[in-house]
Amino acid sequence: MKALVTGGAGFIGGHLVERLLATGHEVMCLDDLSTGRPESLAHLSDTPGFDLVEGTILDADLVDSLAARSDTIFHLAAVVGVELILRRSLKGLRTNLHGTETVLECAHRHGNRALIASTSEVYGRSSDDALSEEQDRVMGSPLTRRWSYAEAKALDETMAHLYWSDRSVRTVIARFFNIAGPRQSSRYGMVIPKFVAQALRNEPLTIYGDGKQTRSFCHVSDALDGITALIGHPEAYGGVFNIGRPEEVSIQRLAERVIALTGSSSIVRHLSYEQAYGDGYEDIPRRVPDITRVRDLVGFDPSRDLDDIIDSVIREQTDTDLSGGVLGSVLPVVPGGLENAHVD
Numbered sequence: 001m002k003a004l005v006t007g008g009a010g011f012i013g014g015h016l017v018e019r020l021l022a023t024g025h026e027v028m029c030l031d032d033l034s035t036g037r038p039e040s041l042a043h044l045s046d047t048p049g050f051d052l053v054e055g056t057i058l059d060a061d062l063v064d065s066l067a068a069r070s071d072t073i074f075h076l077a078a079v080v081g082v083e084l085i086l087r088r089s090l091k092g093l094r095t096n097l098h099g100t101e102t103v104l105e106c107a108h109r110h111g112n113r114a115l116i117a118s119t120s121e122v123y124g125r126s127s128d129d130a131l132s133e134e135q136d137r138v139m140g141s142p143l144t145r146r147w148s149y150a151e152a153k154a155l156d157e158t159m160a161h162l163y164w165s166d167r168s169v170r171t172v173i174a175r176f177f178n179i180a181g182p183r184q185s186s187r188y189g190m191v192i193p194k195f196v197a198q199a200l201r202n203e204p205l206t207i208y209g210d211g212k213q214t215r216s217f218c219h220v221s222d223a224l225d226g227i228t229a230l231i232g233h234p235e236a237y238g239g240v241f242n243i244g245r246p247e248e249v250s251i252q253r254l255a256e257r258v259i260a261l262t263g264s265s266s267i268v269r270h271l272s273y274e275q276a277y278g279d280g281y282e283d284i285p286r287r288v289p290d291i292t293r294v295r296d297l298v299g300f301d302p303s304r305d306l307d308d309i310i311d312s313v314i315r316e317q318t319d320t321d322l323s324g325g326v327l328g329s330v331l332p333v334v335p336g337g338l339e340n341a342h343v344d
């Protein structure tokens, strides 16, 4: 494979770049480093077949020149997560819409396969037992900023599907459900790295709302098994697939597991959504994936459970902190901030 990974300096992208190189593929990584961390790729800089290009997916000429040199595009670059979207709504919308259109157009021009990263956010308020890919979406007003991330990703999906059906581009859409693991930044509201960092410092773990809201976390390594298998499977083209692990956990229980596994003396404290976000914020009560489709097609079987995921983050943060790293970069919890949105 000659792969182009957009967003390759990000959390999932960095792991993907590492995996592809380790399995003998050539990898070009395109990232504007807005949230990505080039230092997470530093150990790969001398690996034959690896190239890191700093630039934006909104630069059509640049994307075109990289697509011309590759056969497969993993399109992961995006303004990610509700917290950033609330702060940088227009930038997020433009990046997540036009960037994807640019990638798909270049894939069409150069005959690339393209995996497009989508999100469980597209299900909106739906909170059924297990969300399946054909499920109706239940969305709030398009004028509410909170939904603009989901709207952009949903339109990306529509575009990807049309490039497949009308222009024969081999697209695969991956709807990620709360992917977690080492090297995920806590800065933009991702709950596991934030809780772990707080617990390691024996600070209170702050839960917004009553803590009964549930999520399903999937280890990044399992997620990579899913997407790398899908992009190589002809029957996946034109399809959309949930990528997640159906084990459901409440945020309260998650905080308790983090405290137990770190051996921390932290307590859990609760803030109302109003205290945390001001008026008008809406959280999603639960989000559990149905992964029947991807399991049936490529045998997807995410094996790492919640404790494995938390352990892997603890190990990373303890190691990194010894060498002067990630704990210091965790933003403090500020009432009125949005660090704990638990969304992506």
Ligand SMILES: NC(=O)c1ccc[n+]([C@@H]2O[C@H](COP(=O)([O-])OP(=O)(O)OC[C@H]3O[C@@H](n4cnc5c(N)ncnc54)[C@H](O)[C@@H]3O)[C@@H](O)[C@H]2O)c1
Pocket (backbone or CB within 6 Å): 006, 007, 008, 009, 010, 011, 012, 013, 030, 031, 032, 033, 034, 035, 036, 037, 055, 056, 057, 058, 075, 076, 077, 078, 079, 080, 081, 095, 099, 117, 118, 119, 120, 175, 176, 177, 178, 179, 180, 344
């Ligand atoms: N992590 C999750 O749980 C999760 C859940 C659902 C969907 N996703 C999707 O998966 C993809 C990867 O997410 P992640 O968690 O690794 O996020 P991330 O923020 O760690 O990575 C995104 C990367 O894209 C880069 N980027 C942003 N704008 C860019 C631009 N204009 N040009 C080039 N690069 C740009 C950033 O610098 C960053 O490195 C995203 O598309 C996201 O929407 C992730």
